[in-house]
Amino acid sequence: MAVPLSYSMRNLWKRRLTTILTVSGMALVVFVFAAVLMMAAGLQKTLVETGSDDNVVVVRKGSTSEVMSGIERGQAAIVEMLPQVAIGGEGRRLVAKEVVVLIALPKRGAGNSNVVVRGVQKASIPLRPQVKLVAGRLFRMGSSEIIVGNSIAKGFTGVGLQGTLNWGMRRWTVVGIFDAGNTGFSSEIWGDVDQVMQAFRRPVFSSLIFRLNNPAAFPAAKTAIETDPRLTLEAKRETRYYLDQSEMMAKFLRILGLSLTVIFSIGAIIGAMITMYSAVANRIGEIGTMRALGFRRRSILAAFLAESLLLGWLGGLAGLFFASFMQFITVSTVNFQTFSELAFKFTLTGRIVLQAMAFSLVMGFIGGMLPALRASRMKIVEALRAA
Amino acid sequence: MLQLKILFRNAFHNKLRSGLTILGITVAVLAFGLLRTVIGAWYAGVDAASASRLVTRNAISIIFPLPIAYSEKIRQIEGVKLVSYGNWFGGIYIDEKNFFPNFCVEPRTYMAIYPEFVLSPPEKKAFLADRKGFLAGRKLAAKYRWKIGDTVTLKGTIFPGNWDFVLRGIYRGRDETIDETQFLFHWDYLNETMKRLIPRRADQVGFYMIAVTRPDVAPDTALSIDKAFKNSLAETLTETEKAFNQGFIAMSGAIVTAIQMVSFVVILIIMAVVANTMAMTTRERIGDYAIMKTLGFGGGSIAVMIFGESLVIALTGCLTGMILTFPAARAFGQTLSTYFPIFIVSAQTLWLDLLAALLIAFFAAIIPARRAIRVGIAEGLRRIG
Numbered sequence: 001m002a003v004p005l006s007y008s009m010r011n012l013w014k015r016r017l018t019t020i021l022t023v024s025g026m027a028l029v030v031f032v033f034a035a036v037l038m039m040a041a042g043l044q045k046t047l048v049e050t051g052s053d054d055n056v057v058v059v060r061k062g063s064t065s066e067v068m069s070g071i072e073r074g075q076a077a078i079v080e081m082l083p084q085v086a087i088g089g090e091g092r093r094l095v096a097k098e099v100v101v102l103i104a105l106p107k108r109g110a111g112n113s114n115v116v117v118r119g120v121q122k123a124s125i126p127l128r129p130q131v132k133l134v135a136g137r138l139f140r141m142g143s144s145e146i147i148v149g150n151s152i153a154k155g156f157t158g159v160g161l162q163g164t165l166n167w168g169m170r171r172w173t174v175v176g177i178f179d180a181g182n183t184g185f186s187s188e189i190w191g192d193v194d195q196v197m198q199a200f201r202r203p204v205f206s207s208l209i210f211r212l213n214n215p216a217a218f219p220a221a222k223t224a225i226e227t228d229p230r231l232t233l234e235a236k237r238e239t240r241y242y243l244d245q246s247e248m249m250a251k252f253l254r255i256l257g258l259s260l261t262v263i264f265s266i267g268a269i270i271g272a273m274i275t276m277y278s279a280v281a282n283r284i285g286e287i288g289t290m291r292a293l294g295f296r297r298r299s300i301l302a303a304f305l306a307e308s309l310l311l312g313w314l315g316g317l318a319g320l321f322f323a324s325f326m327q328f329i330t331v332s333t334v335n336f337q338t339f340s341e342l343a344f345k346f347t348l349t350g351r352i353v354l355q356a357m358a359f360s361l362v363m364g365f366i367g368g369m370l371p372a373l374r375a376s377r378m379k380i381v382e383a384l385r386a387a
Numbered sequence: 388m389l390q391l392k393i394l395f396r397n398a399f400h401n402k403l404r405s406g407l408t409i410l411g412i413t414v415a416v417l418a419f420g421l422l423r424t425v426i427g428a429w430y431a432g433v434d435a436a437s438a439s440r441l442v443t444r445n446a447i448s449i450i451f452p453l454p455i456a457y458s459e460k461i462r463q464i465e466g467v468k469l470v471s472y473g474n475w476f477g478g479i480y481i482d483e484k485n486f487f488p489n490f491c492v493e494p495r496t497y498m499a500i501y502p503e504f505v506l507s508p509p510e511k512k513a514f515l516a517d518r519k520g521f522l523a524g525r526k527l528a529a530k531y532r533w534k535i536g537d538t539v540t541l542k543g544t545i546f547p548g549n550w551d552f553v554l555r556g557i558y559r560g561r562d563e564t565i566d567e568t569q570f571l572f573h574w575d576y577l578n579e580t581m582k583r584l585i586p587r588r589a590d591q592v593g594f595y596m597i598a599v600t601r602p603d604v605a606p607d608t609a610l611s612i613d614k615a616f617k618n619s620l621a622e623t624l625t626e627t628e629k630a631f632n633q634g635f636i637a638m639s640g641a642i643v644t645a646i647q648m649v650s651f652v653v654i655l656i657i658m659a660v661v662a663n664t665m666a667m668t669t670r671e672r673i674g675d676y677a678i679m680k681t682l683g684f685g686g687g688s689i690a691v692m693i694f695g696e697s698l699v700i701a702l703t704g705c706l707t708g709m710i711l712t713f714p715a716a717r718a719f720g721q722t723l724s725t726y727f728p729i730f731i732v733s734a735q736t737l738w739l740d741l742l743a744a745l746l747i748a749f750f751a752a753i754i755p756a757r758r759a760i761r762v763g764i765a766e767g768l769r770r771i772g
């Protein structure tokens with residue numbers, strides 16, 4: 001017969017201070033575990049949502065980001081004429097030849113950071129349906145006007161509506177602020193490509209983005225671009241392109257998070273072990289009585305293990321509860337891979353919840369196993385005499 | 388003396404529990420020490436940088452080049468002793484994960500400005516004589532088992548193509564704070580190739596490195612350099628090497644802050660564990676305290692005993708952790724040498740370890756001590772177990 005679960009629960013309640021201390025130790029570990037995974041998930045989610053599956057990014061072969069890439073006008077014209085390119089309204093091809101550069105801007109509160117300036121064409125806007133203007137108006141083609149993403153408007157100084165920036169011996173006026181939701185575009189500044197190229201003295205485009213007329217046509221377009229001897233370019237689906245950019249940073253965060261939590265969990269497991277050993281030591285008499293009443297060794301083992309798992313479960317719940325508030329926080333930091341600023345939110349996914357709960361139960365299990373074994377191995381007579 | 392003996396006896400009365408607690412503190416101090424060392428490694432570039440060297444780059448951002456013609460103009464500015472220049476190359480060796488810093492420089496002036504890179508005279512001569520030659524740090528050469536005379540190919544990301552280099556010298560750092568994982572080659576090699584392949588990208592440099600005559604003229608010199616190129620197509624931004632390196636760290640500031648916060652969380656976790664141990668210990672010993680009170684010991688001396696016991700446990704764990712930090716840091720530094728070329732446990736870290744242990748001991752003992760002081764004699768004696 002099993003010892004009722006309420007026995008384990010009441011024991012925890014009886015020694016509240018100890019329970020609270022042990023649970024809070026575990027909760028902190030789970031909090032760190034969840035927070036780091038949420039950061040990596042948020043980063044990846046932001047970059048994945050930046051791309052859409054039927055868009056293709058074309059960059060120079062070997063360059064890992066748009067900033068390093070360069071596409072000559074002649075090469076761009078060849079790609080533009082591919083039969084796989086979709087035709088939009090007004091019968092125009094849905095192709096945008098863009099230039100991407102980094103500029104240093106003063107960040108609110110801390111030094112300068114690199115911000116992406118993207119010179120765009122008319123077609124860039126229908127190619128990125130996520131981008132929506134929230135204040136002001138769109139820039140006029142052919143003028144020194146720019147629009148900024150809302151993460152940049154919030155995080156940097158001097159880029160509010162009607163703010164001005166100086167590059168290339170010209171003054172640029174912010175005429176609009178756009179919201180691109182939870183995507184990388186929210187951390188960018190957009191202007192007319194011809195004006196931006198002229199100002200930065202860049203005679204070549206950085207990348208070329210086009211919509212496929214049929215999502216399945218990607219392999220054909222890729223082969224056409226990469227086997228053409230006139231082109232030294234490579235094509236990637238936009239989703240793939242942005243996923244690649246998040247890989248290194250997300251991996252770094254995950255490794256950091258996992259190694260930290262493994263070390264921390266040793267501390268929490270020891271805490272649980274101390275608590276459970278003393279729970280056993282205080283209750284030798286009780287254990288003897290239960291054994292004398294006919295409870296099996298197995299049931300005693302299960303009862304103490306249940307108590308320890310309960311500790312872990314409470315710790316996991318508390319840790320996740322506090323970690324869920326992290327979702328309100330937006331971090332803005334430089335992505336090592338692109339060397340430019342990117343804002344993203346901590347994101348709690350179902351997978352992280354499961355991982356964190358499993359992790360906390362494992363901590364409870366490891367911490368409780370040895371003490372529970374000791375409890376179950378006691379001899380009835382000795383246990384009763386010790387009380 | 389007697390009190391000290393009682394403290395130790397009490398602390399190790401329950402061997403299993405004290406042992407586990409000490410183990411916990413050891414792990415926490417170890418983790419704390421390693422995290423502080425990681426942060427230190429992050430700032431290693433700033434610490435090694437000199438305040439008497441200036442770096443000039445394009446004011447728009449680091450990705451834009453400056454014309455090579457600026458070199459002569461900068462040399463004429465008052466306070467400037469030597470001018471060198473270079474480009475970040477960003478080449479990939481076989482695979483993207485084999486990262487190491489690689490850039491090209493003007494070798495003669497570069498080696499004069501950076502005396503901390505130590506190179507034997509024959510190797511220096513061989514490097515200067517070969518335009519396709521390169522220098523590698525001791526650690527870098529050891530990692531990929533390069534020997535003098537080996538040909539190494541990098542795949543260009545910023546400058547397209549496959550680039551062949553011949554190892555002509557292996558430099559050592561003047562002391563252990565100098566990065567020994569760099570890859571340096573001739574700026575001329577890059578420039579001549581660019582002239583041939585992409586003429587519009589030739590005759591440009593990524594940054595100028597400038598040695599000034601005296602450290603105290605550095606700020607003024609920086610201002611006059613920037614003034615000289617004001618309102619030109621490529622305006623410059625000149626700052627000391629320290630500030631320049633600091634700028635890179637400021638960009639990943641969010642991550643450094645996160646690691647810093649996490650290093651304090653580990654202290655909180657272990658504080659909870661130790662507080663738990665102390666709470667249990669005093670709960671079991673309430674009867675003892677009641678007897679001591681009957682004998683005439685005041686609340687103060689009982690509190691001293693509890694704080695002392697907590698201190699004994701915390702300090703034992705802390706010392707073990709501090710000793711273990713050194714071999715752990717060495718192992719950690721070797722596996723992560725790609726990210727952190729410099730990985731040294733600083734004296735400040737050890738002091739912080741000690742401070743953390745004292746804080747843990749103090750905060751863990753507060754609640755139990757309060758309880759023990761408040762307990763009435765009769766109540767304490769009545770209580771069993």
